[in-house]
Amino acid sequence: MSQITASDDAIMEDRNVRLDAGSWSMLSNTFFMVGALGLLLTVIGLFSATKHAAAGLHIGAMIAIGLGLGGMFFTLVFHLTNSGWSTTVRRQFENIVWCLPVGMIFAAISIGLNLYGGVGLASWKNQEVTQGGAEHLFHFKSSQFTWFADHWVLARLALYFVVWWFLRRMLWRHSTLQDENGDPALTSRVRFHSSYGMLLFAFTSTFFAFDWLMAVADYRFFSTMWGVYFFAGNLFSAVSLCILILAALGRAGKLRGLVTGEHLHDLSKLAFGFTVFWAYIAFSQYFLIWYANIPEETAFFIYRKEHWPLLTTTLVIGHFIIPFYILLWRPVRRSWVAMSFVALYLLVMHLLDIYWIVRPAVDLGSTAAHPTFDARSLAFEAAGIIGVLSVFMGVLVRRIAAGPLVPIKDPRLAEALRHKNFV
Amino acid sequence: MAISDYIPFITPRAPRFVTESGAAVYGIVAEFATPASVYHAAEKMRDSGFAKWDVYSPYPMHGLDEAMGVKRTILPVLVATGAFTGVGLAYLMQWWMSAVDFQIVVQGKPYGAWEPFVPITFEMGVLFAAFTSLFGMLALNGLPRFNHPLFRSERFLRVSDDRYMIAIEAEDPKFDPEQTRAFLESLGGTDIELIEDD
Numbered sequence: 001m002s003q004i005t006a007s008d009d010a011i012m013e014d015r016n017v018r019l020d021a022g023s024w025s026m027l028s029n030t031f032f033m034v035g036a037l038g039l040l041l042t043v044i045g046l047f048s049a050t051k052h053a054a055a056g057l058h059i060g061a062m063i064a065i066g067l068g069l070g071g072m073f074f075t076l077v078f079h080l081t082n083s084g085w086s087t088t089v090r091r092q093f094e095n096i097v098w099c100l101p102v103g104m105i106f107a108a109i110s111i112g113l114n115l116y117g118g119v120g121l122a123s124w125k126n127q128e129v130t131q132g133g134a135e136h137l138f139h140f141k142s143s144q145f146t147w148f149a150d151h152w153v154l155a156r157l158a159l160y161f162v163v164w165w166f167l168r169r170m171l172w173r174h175s176t177l178q179d180e181n182g183d184p185a186l187t188s189r190v191r192f193h194s195s196y197g198m199l200l201f202a203f204t205s206t207f208f209a210f211d212w213l214m215a216v217a218d219y220r221f222f223s224t225m226w227g228v229y230f231f232a233g234n235l236f237s238a239v240s241l242c243i244l245i246l247a248a249l250g251r252a253g254k255l256r257g258l259v260t261g262e263h264l265h266d267l268s269k270l271a272f273g274f275t276v277f278w279a280y281i282a283f284s285q286y287f288l289i290w291y292a293n294i295p296e297e298t299a300f301f302i303y304r305k306e307h308w309p310l311l312t313t314t315l316v317i318g319h320f321i322i323p324f325y326i327l328l329w330r331p332v333r334r335s336w337v338a339m340s341f342v343a344l345y346l347l348v349m350h351l352l353d354i355y356w357i358v359r360p361a362v363d364l365g366s367t368a369a370h371p372t373f374d375a376r377s378l379a380f381e382a383a384g385i386i387g388v389l390s391v392f393m394g395v396l397v398r399r400i401a402a403g404p405l406v407p408i409k410d411p412r413l414a415e416a417l418r419h420k421n422f423v
Numbered sequence: 424m425a426i427s428d429y430i431p432f433i434t435p436r437a438p439r440f441v442t443e444s445g446a447a448v449y450g451i452v453a454e455f456a457t458p459a460s461v462y463h464a465a466e467k468m469r470d471s472g473f474a475k476w477d478v479y480s481p482y483p484m485h486g487l488d489e490a491m492g493v494k495r496t497i498l499p500v501l502v503a504t505g506a507f508t509g510v511g512l513a514y515l516m517q518w519w520m521s522a523v524d525f526q527i528v529v530q531g532k533p534y535g536a537w538e539p540f541v542p543i544t545f546e547m548g549v550l551f552a553a554f555t556s557l558f559g560m561l562a563l564n565g566l567p568r569f570n571h572p573l574f575r576s577e578r579f580l581r582v583s584d585d586r587y588m589i590a591i592e593a594e595d596p597k598f599d600p601e602q603t604r605a606f607l608e609s610l611g612g613t614d615i616e617l618i619e620d621d
Binding site: 283286287290291293328330420 | 485499503530538539541542
């Protein structure tokens with residue numbers, strides 16, 4: 001392993017690895033104000049366009065949770081593989097994980113509204129669906145296995161949240177403690193905790209996606225691929241957000257020599273890889289359901305293809321084909337400016353993906369020929385999404401400005417400084 | 424053996440330089456004792472504008488590509504072309520077979536449905552990409568070949584042991600037996616040897 005040299009000490013000076021006190025507070029305050037406005041509109045919407053506002057809130061919460069989970073996966077994987085190159089970018093993933101509770105709070109609100117508020121977005125709480133010819137399925141699933149009994153749904157949710165809280169705290173504590181005392185033993189200890197942590201993460205993330213995306217969309221529909229689908233989208237969005245944060249920090253003149261074009265290249269490769277991974281998972285899921293042609297499973301896709309054809313096509317082209325061709329070019333993957341735009345674009349595509357999953361649930365069971373889609377309902381949906389995500393971003397920006405921008409005493413730091421791609 | 428020995432209608436080019444015995448000159452090779460010396464010599468070689476030359480060492484040296492000014496390979500472009508060719512051909516083949524030439528009803532699905540074509544299209548893309556990357560790499564490197572003129576040098580065999588070498592080919596426009604020898608000497612090269620071509 002390489003050693004820290006005198007020139008590295010200059011890189012590690014505070015003005016390079018810390019944001020000045022008070023900087024970016026304008027940004028976070030703007031986010032908070034936009035967030036407050038969005039949430040206010042959502043509250044109004046809950047009384048006038050209940051399901052649309054509830055869908056907006058739910059979509060926002062799912063994206064926020066997804067970002068946190070994606071960041072958690074990357075942090076766990078970096079520890080598990082003892083990777084050196086990622087040391088200087090890891091703190092931004094940890095910051096994203098730190099904000100996971102924002103998603104959890106909004107998810108809890110959205111879930112509470114669905115279970116006890118009678119908004120009827122979650123399909124098994126939607127009277128029009130449960131009493132519309134599929135009641136035998138509902139009874140089979142909800143009484144025999146009590147899978148959708150309120151207390152069991154809540155108990156599962158509590159379990160996921162407890163696990164996430166524990167993992168988040170574990171990752172954060174080890175990393176910040178090392179910032180203070182520089183104990184290298186913390187690195188191996190967090191690696192041990194990451195091992196079973198990864199298993200816990202996989203199960204909770206998967207079952208959370210079953211409950212709060214798949215069943216919300218349509219409880220009669222099931223896909224064993226769903227957990228991976230959610231996971232793929234999360235990684236994709238978390239790595240995009242990390243690229244955006246690092247690009248912004250670079251523009252602010254920070255992290256010179258710490259996060260270089262080589263690190264960007266690797267992060268872009270991850271974004272590229274997970275673009276393809278998402279497409280692979282999405283297609284595999286669709287392909288088997290298309291082939292088997294079982295009405296229970298196809299209903300999900302048929303509904304979206306018939307009522308949301310434009311959005312479905314946009315996802316296929318915009319979420320896979322366009323980013324595939326853009327990210328195929330090496331110069332794009334190594335340019336901060338280009339990758340900032342691409343990362344923003346990828347985040348929008350992830351938003352459309354979650355929208356495509358949750359939004360059609362609003363019209364589920366309705367006998368109308370076309371889904372309710374007008375400026376007013378769209379405004380309430382957007383209010384929820386923007387409200388939740390703005391609060392998330394506000395907290396994230398505060399968090400970034402509050403501490404060092406890299407794990408300043410990580411034993412693998414020297415390795416990360418000399419990181420180079422040979423291809 | 425050159426390619427012209429196997430294919431009679433290719434006439435070999437006249438060699439630019441010949442040795443006293445009349446054999447064509449392949450190039451000139453110089454020996455360096457340490458990785459640092461060969462690294463700095465490579466930088467000077469790069470800056471003085473040589474085109475057809477190479478550095479030989481017993482192991483891969485980090486940063487040598489930059490020191491030599493090696494350009495990035497065009498192999499990725501070839502591989503991408505191969506992959507897209509594979510994808511296009513595979514889709515076309517399947518579409519022609521199942522929707523045009525021999526229509527069979529399978530599960531009541533449309534003849535030209537794109538879904539079942541995807542796995543094979545993907546596989547063919549991968550196959551063509553793999554073939555192009557292997558054979559493209561071999562072609563760009565001029566492989567396979569039975570022998571290399573540098574193996575005529577006894578000393579050269581030590582590059583697989585404990586020596587570092589720089590070889591300049593006579594094909595290089597800047598090559599001149601006397602001047603290049605003097606230049607290599609000025610870079611710190613020892614045991615400079617003129618190598619005859621096969």
